[in-house]
Amino acid sequence: xxxxxxxxxxxxxxxxxxxxxxxxxxxxxxxxxxxxxxxxxxxxxxxxxxxxxxxxxxxxxxxxxxxxxxxxxxxxxxxxxxxxxxxxxxxxxxxxxxxxxxxxxxxxxxxxxxxxxx
Amino acid sequence: xxxxxxxxxxxxxxxxxxxxxxxxxxxxxxxxxxxxxxxxxxxxxxxxxxxxxxxxxxxxxxxxxxxxxxxxxxxxxxxxxxxxxxxxxxxxxxxxxxxxxxxxxxxxxxxxxxxxxxxxxxxxxxxxxxxxxxxxxxxxxxxxxxxxxxxxxxxxxxxxxxxxxxxxxxxxxxxxxxxxxxxxxxxxxxxxxxxxxxxxxxxxxxxxxxxxxxxxxxxxxxxxxxxxxxxxxxxxxxxxxxxxxxxxxxxxxxxxxxxxxxxxxxxxxxxxxxxxxxxxxxxxxxxxxxxxxxxxxxxxxxxxxxxxxxxxxxxxxxxxxxxxxxxxxxxxxxxxxxxxxxxxxxxxxxxxxxxxxxxxxxxxxxxxxxxxxxxxxxxxxxxxxx
Numbered sequence: 001x002x003x004x005x006x007x008x009x010x011x012x013x014x015x016x017x018x019x020x021x022x023x024x025x026x027x028x029x030x031x032x033x034x035x036x037x038x039x040x041x042x043x044x045x046x047x048x049x050x051x052x053x054x055x056x057x058x059x060x061x062x063x064x065x066x067x068x069x070x071x072x073x074x075x076x077x078x079x080x081x082x083x084x085x086x087x088x089x090x091x092x093x094x095x096x097x098x099x100x101x102x103x104x105x106x107x108x109x110x111x112x113x114x115x116x117x118x
Numbered sequence: 119x120x121x122x123x124x125x126x127x128x129x130x131x132x133x134x135x136x137x138x139x140x141x142x143x144x145x146x147x148x149x150x151x152x153x154x155x156x157x158x159x160x161x162x163x164x165x166x167x168x169x170x171x172x173x174x175x176x177x178x179x180x181x182x183x184x185x186x187x188x189x190x191x192x193x194x195x196x197x198x199x200x201x202x203x204x205x206x207x208x209x210x211x212x213x214x215x216x217x218x219x220x221x222x223x224x225x226x227x228x229x230x231x232x233x234x235x236x237x238x239x240x241x242x243x244x245x246x247x248x249x250x251x252x253x254x255x256x257x258x259x260x261x262x263x264x265x266x267x268x269x270x271x272x273x274x275x276x277x278x279x280x281x282x283x284x285x286x287x288x289x290x291x292x293x294x295x296x297x298x299x300x301x302x303x304x305x306x307x308x309x310x311x312x313x314x315x316x317x318x319x320x321x322x323x324x325x326x327x328x329x330x331x332x333x334x335x336x337x338x339x340x341x342x343x344x345x346x347x348x349x350x351x352x353x354x355x356x357x358x359x360x361x362x363x364x365x366x367x368x369x370x371x372x373x374x375x376x377x378x379x380x381x382x383x384x385x386x387x388x389x390x391x392x393x394x395x396x397x398x399x400x401x402x403x404x405x406x407x408x409x410x411x412x413x414x415x416x417x418x419x420x421x422x423x424x425x426x427x428x429x430x431x432x433x434x435x436x437x438x439x440x441x442x443x444x445x446x447x448x449x450x451x452x453x454x455x456x457x458x459x460x461x462x463x464x465x466x467x468x469x470x471x472x473x474x475x476x477x478x479x480x481x482x483x484x485x486x487x488x489x490x491x492x493x494x495x496x497x498x499x500x501x502x503x504x
Contacts, residue, residue, distance in 0.1 A: 002280045003174040005156075005184075007166065014167055017229070018208035020142075022201045035146045039203075039228060041121055042140035043130070048211035051135070053124055063210055069163045070235065071156045072204055091174075093166055094153070099210055100202075 005073060005091050014093065017072060019100035020052075022059070042101075050101045061103035070097040121223060138214050138222055142205065145227035153230035155202065159238050162186055175283045184238055188287035191238040203231040240474060243284030245292045246443040249307070251281065252298060256309035260348055272304040297358040301350070308354075314386050316355040317379065319343050321408045324374070331410050334360060336370040377417045380407050384418055385435065393434035396424060419466035423456075438467050445471050449485040453499040458489075460496055 007014065020042075040054035052059040073091040121139050147153075162172065165186055174193070176182035184191045208226045254271035273281070275290075282289055298305050308316070323342055324334055336356060343352050356362070359379055360372030383406050388394065404413045415424065420438040424431060436455065442448045452459065452467055465478050472478060482488070486497035 005172040005174065007169055007171060015206060017204050017206045018210065020203040020205060020208070020228075022203065023199075024201065035144055035148055037144050039142040039144060041124055042142055042208070042226075043125070044136045044211045044214065045134050046136060050211075051130065053130075058130070068157050068159065070204075071158055071163075071166060072229070073154050073156055075152050075154075091154075093172075095204075095206060096158075096163060096166065097155075097204060098163075101208075 003090055005071070005093050007093055015095040016099075017095040017097050019066075019070065019097045021100055021102045021104075022052075023104065050103070052101075052103055059103040061101050064100050064102050066098055066100055071095075072097060136211065136214050138209070138224060140208060140224045140226045142208070142226045142228060145229050148228050148230055151230070153204065153232070155204070155232055155235035156184075157196070157235055157237050159191060159240060161189075162238075175280070177281075180244075180283060183241065183244070183283045185283075185285040188285050190241055190243040190284050190288060192241045194237045194239065195234050196237040197234045199233070201231055201233055202235070203228045205229065242471070242473060243282075243288040243292070244443065245282065245284055245288065246439070248278065248282050248284075248289065248292055249296055249439060251278070252296070252305060252307040255306075257299075257301060257306040257312065258309045259312045259315075259351075272306070274303055275305065278305065297354075299350070299354045308351075310385070310389075313355070313358075314382065316347060316351055317359060317382060319346060320352070320355055320359075321379070325409055331376070331408070332373040334372045334374060336362075336372065374408075376411045380411055380413045381417045381421060383407050384413070385421060388422055388433070388435040393425070393432045396431040396433045399433050420469075423463065436467075438470065441467065445481070445485060449499065453486075458491060458496040458498045459486075460494060464497060 040052055043051045043053070045051060048063060050061045050063060052061065071093045072095040074094045076090040076092055121141065125135075158166075166172070170187060173185045174182055175185055182193045184193050205226050205228050207224070209224065251271075251273055278289055278293075279286060284292070293305060296307060298307050300306070320334070320339060320343070323329075323339060324331065327338070329335070334356065336353065339352055339356060340349050356372045359382070360374045362370065362372055364370055380403075384403055387399065387403060387406065400413070400415075407413055418433075421435065422433050423436045424433050441451050448468065448471060452464065456463075461478070461482065464482070468478060468481055471481055482497055485500065487500050488495060488497055490496070
């Protein structure tokens with residue numbers, strides 16, 4: 001059994017994506033659907049420190065150049081989940097990730113009184 | 119405006135921030151689990167960027183491996199306690215600084231997220247299966263009826279690529295090492311008796327023509343032996359047991375490989391019994407090799423083992439390629455054949471287990487226990503062998 005990890009998009013450079021690493025889990029607000037919902041705002045300070053505002057939290061992180069880049073594999077055809085023990089089916093290498101934004105510091109809650117409406 | 123409001127609420131000073139900001143939301147397929155991450159070892163990233171593909175190989179009962187053009191890697195899932203989100207189009211501070219931000223708000227979507235990824239570790243290609251497959255139907259010569267019939271257990275290069283957990287280059291290299299040849303598009307290994315018959319034709323011809331062992335002419339061999347055996351087979355045996363070269367006049371010659379020929383003849387002698395009296399064997403062996411060749415016991419590394427503890431000393435066939443491929447299983451097998459091994463004796467039987475930068479010493483430290491017997495360092499099993 002052979003699965004080919006082929007390049008997507010033929011000739012030309014592979015897309016470069018970015019990895020964001022967060023502590024804890026990602027859950028939709030108020031039990032809604034994850035798809036389409038907002039994660040938050042990402043800023044960078046003038047010194048290049050990434051700042052992520054998620055809900056009522058501020059997270060400070062750092063930009064890390066990955067020693068071992070990641071390839072993002074997208075499964076082709078068939079909706080079955082890849083089993084944890086073995087990959088199967090055809091995958092396309094859609095993008096490479098050479099940089100990650102690592103947010104390790106504990107989120108600082110943002111204290112507000114009344115949400116301002118602009 | 120909303121972004122500014124959020125900043126204000128968060129008590130962040132916009133003056134300390136770069137002007138561009140990302141609004142990150144979850145894309146429509148984000149939760150679907152269709153994406154996963156593969157951590158790349160050095161070199162693989164460059165291969166992908168150069169447009170080459172990678173291949174994952176493995177049957178249901180095998181642990182999956184990933185193969186590049188010339189290397190093989192074990193695949194393992196690594197879990198992380200953190201959440202990894204992958205975001206296309208997300209810019210780094212360098213990129214933002216380099217490009218005067220035309221758009222202050224960049225809307226980015228999380229394409230997927232995961233708390234695990236595939237980890238790779240370079241491993242030895244799993245090539246034992248290659249010999250096993252080719253031994254299902256060894257080539258016994260053109261006259262054999264069965265060769266004209268079923269091609270069931272025959273394998274083309276493509277077949278081998280889909281069945282063997284190794285990269286293409288590693289497979290092709292191994293085919294050369296085991297002297298496989300392509301007959302009618304299929305890779306075949308010669309049956310040993312047939313191989314010896316071919317070798318015998320050649321060595322007899324060398325003898326009757328009084329050729330130098332280092333200057334055997336291809337052309338004459340094909341002429342003289344072409345009526346006995348297929349020309350491709352004659353050339354194949356010369357390539358297997360000799361080193362090809364072309365002289366100034368453009369004639370093709372072979373320098374016969376003494377060690378390999380002596381070794382093959384030893385195998386032929388040893389396979390006929392469980393073990394042999396060492397001195398008797400050595401005598402018969404020397405007499406059986408072509409004129410001008412000298413036999414030496416060190417030609418038999420990985421093929422035969424001498425038992426120095428028996429009286430008289432004996433020798434028996436033990437082929438490293440018949441032993442298990444897995445490290446622990448290999449050592450178990452060796453220790454069940456002999457309880458204590460010297461490093462000199464065991465090395466030929468574990469050399470092939472060494473990973474890229476690993477030494478035999480490191481393997482022995484890991485899988486064996488060292489002790490001293492009559493002043494000699496010996497190795498035995500770490501655990502009792504039943």
